[in-house]
């Protein structure tokens with residue numbers, strides 16, 4: 103498969119949110135920032151390889167084999183993002199573009215070793231789930247810290263706001279991916295939170311809490 107074919111499969115998967123919904127060629131063209139005629143050419147190629155189903159006037163959906171390929175690309179993308187943040191100290195907002203390149207590396211062996219090296223992570227730095235090798239997602243509850251009730255404990259799995267200013271704030275306050283956070287109290291006045299993070303009690307604004315994702319166990 104070419105790099106471009108892989109990107110189309112991924113785009114169709116994301117547009118269909120993992121379902122078998124038919125996706126219009128216009129929607130794909132918009133997502134891929136290209137002309138509908140280029141999409142039509144590509145759809146024909148993918149259809150010849152039995153990766154997509156095409157119905158005139160209705161659109162395109164992924165075949166099982168197309169879906170597996172898309173999931174494999176997504177898996178690689180998200181594992182690389184974890185690697186870049188955890189092992190190479192990239193900031194959360196820097197990793198997506200690099201992972202767009204790394205996701206096309208073919209070696210299954212490399213990806214399996216990477217997965218093992220990272221301790222089989224279930225979520226990427228943006229809080230999105232990483233499919234397993236057989237294309238399954240672990241079910242987990244992802245919520246914004248601002249939305250949970252007092253007494254909730256969870257693990258910090260991602261950020262909604264990936265601006266440099268926000269990431270700098272997190273770094274300054276020693277809040278990182280994988281940190282266990284317990285919500286101790288919530289101020290009724292402004293929705294700010296008192297949290298326990300790594301045995302430190304800190305007070306964070308509602309705005310901060312509204313930009314941090316936690317996985318609730």
Ligand SMILES: [Zn+2]
Pocket residue numbers: 179183197198199201
């Ligand atoms: Zn990404």
